[in-house]
Amino acid sequence: MPKLDRSDFKYNAKVFEKTCLWCGTIYFASRSTAKYCSATCRGYANQAKATEEAxxxxxxxxxxxxxxxxxxxxxxxxxxxxxxxxxxxGKLLVR
Known part of the structure; x- marks a missing residue:
């Protein structure tokens, strides 16, 4: 599951805002080299790449x-x- 919110990380963690190359979702990653928001998108991209080459x-x-x-x-x-x-x-219930 992609992390869509910065608050999912520790307050002092290095976090990179990225856009998934497969689905276009904006997500937060702990690695600067991350390309996909989830293993599912990475798998779809690899399948597409493999079939295009074959x-x-x-x-x-x-x-x-x-x-x-x-x-x-x-x-x-x-x-x-x-x-x-x-x-x-949640915000409405707090009020």
């Missing part, structure tokens, strides 16, 4: 790849919105 895509496979990419991006956005919604609910 056999060139035809048009249908390009569409499927694009849809999978969009699906992963939307999942990341949904997770972020759910977390923000829970935070707002």
């Amino acid at each position: 056999v060139p895509y035809d048009e249908t496979e390009k569409m499927i790849s694009a849809l999978l990419s969009e699906n992963a991006y939307l999942k990341g956005q949904l997770q972020r919105y759910v977390l923000e919604n829970e935070e707002l609910k």
